[in-house]
Amino acid sequence: MNFLFFSPDIIKVNPFFAISLALADRIQNFFAKEQLNELLINVGFKIISVILVCVIMSVIRRLGKNMLKKAFAVNVERIQKVTGGTERRKETFESLSLNIWRYTVNIVLILWLVSIFIPLQNLLIASSAFFVVIGFAAKSMLDDITMGFFIIFEDLFSVGDFVEIDGNTGTVTEIGLRSVKIRVLTGEIVIIPNGNIGKVINHSVSNGQAVLDISIAYEADIDQAILVLEGVAQDAFDKYETILQLPQILGVQELADSAIVIRMIAEVSPLQQWHIQRELRRLIKKSFDQHNIEIPYSKMVIYQKNEGGAQ
Structure with missing residues (x-):
């Protein structure tokens, strides 16, 4: 179909008609067989790539998690010597290692997915500027990560310790890069950012x-x-x-x-x-x-005064 058989005089008289013809011509070109096939191929390739990337990273994340757990389970004695010779320190380093692995896999997954739609060189330039902005804006996140390393290496507390942190009393269930999870006595899980941790009372490190x-x-x-x-x-x-x-x-x-x-x-x-x-x-x-030793309790003594009577 060709829209150009109309006379030039008609087009000059009605500009809107000219715009309509141009639009129709673009639509015709867009739905041309070659361009449509190319578009479908590109979209299909990107969809398949996204699915494959998600599957691959899911498998890698699960394999890495299992390997870390087996490493900490098999080499218990060696790890305890490195981490201070206690079971609580071993559990803490295991929790931290799994946390770091999860962060690493998620970051790689996001960058890989974005690279499917954006060229790699453009992605590197954009990510550099992005990380500069994040560095200025995410001061609290950096404080949390820094405090997390202090907690681990100074052995303030470990997974399984019974602690009191800023009024929250319970058992430490997880120590991550950014936060600490505590199961309080009533069963709830309290999440405390590492940067907000102030006074700590650890009931598990001494008699x-x-x-x-x-x-x-x-x-x-x-x-x-x-x-x-x-x-x-x-x-x-x-x-x-x-x-x-x-x-x-x-x-x-x-x-x-x-x-x-x-x-x-x-x-x-x-x-x-x-x-x-x-x-x-x-x-x-x-x-x-x-032995008839009295434990005191609240008592009330009443004095009554009789007036005008002999009794």
């Missing part, structure tokens, strides 16, 4: 101290109460292997408004202080009941 303040009534015999507590301390030390040393009765800690407070401390294995505190309180209550 714990079970500290108890026991209140007795002012009417009770202090010396008898201390003897009873010493007996409880000996019984608990014989019963629980997690108590490393015989609990000590430090004496009167405070003369409170309605009670005398006696302090007891016990050195225990890491993370066992809360369990031992609960067990000691149970044993103390039973012993106090047997």
Whole structure:
């Protein structure tokens, strides 16, 4: 079909008609058989390339992940010597290695996919400018990564440690380049950016101290109460292997408004202080009941004045 058989006079009279003819001619050329075939071939090639790249990188990511896990599982003794000789350090480095591998695979995948649609030389020029902009804009990300390396190599805490970070108390489940994941006591996962980590309390790196303040009534015999507590301390030390040393009765800690407070401390294995505190309180209550030592509780005393009567 040819739109050029119209006379030049008609085209001069109606410019819109001329534009319509030009547009129709372009549409005709676009749908020419050779150009249409070339377009379909290019689009099909790029779609197939994208699918192949995704499949290849998925296989590589899975193979690398399995190899890292097998390396840490097989060479446990060697890795523990390199990382400090502890299981917790080995788990931390394994988590970090998997995190770095995941970041690397994802970055390569994105660059490879973009290179399918953009020439490599243009991509390199654009990525250079892009990384310069990112370097200025992503200061927080760089702070997170830097702090992540400090956490790992200074051994502030490791995977499996029970820690308290800025009011969040729980077990560390993962340490990454940018964030730390903590499972709190209620089961939720709290994600804390590494750059925001301030005060850290690690309960897993040293023995714990079970500290108890026991209140007795002012009417009770202090010396008898201390003897009873010493007996409880000996019984608990014989019963629980997690108590490393015989609990000590430090004496009167405070003369409170309605009670005398006696302090007891016990050195225990890491993370066992809360369990031992609960067990000691149970044993103390039973012993106090047997020896008639009163544990004070809130009381109300009412005085009534009779007026105008003989009674």
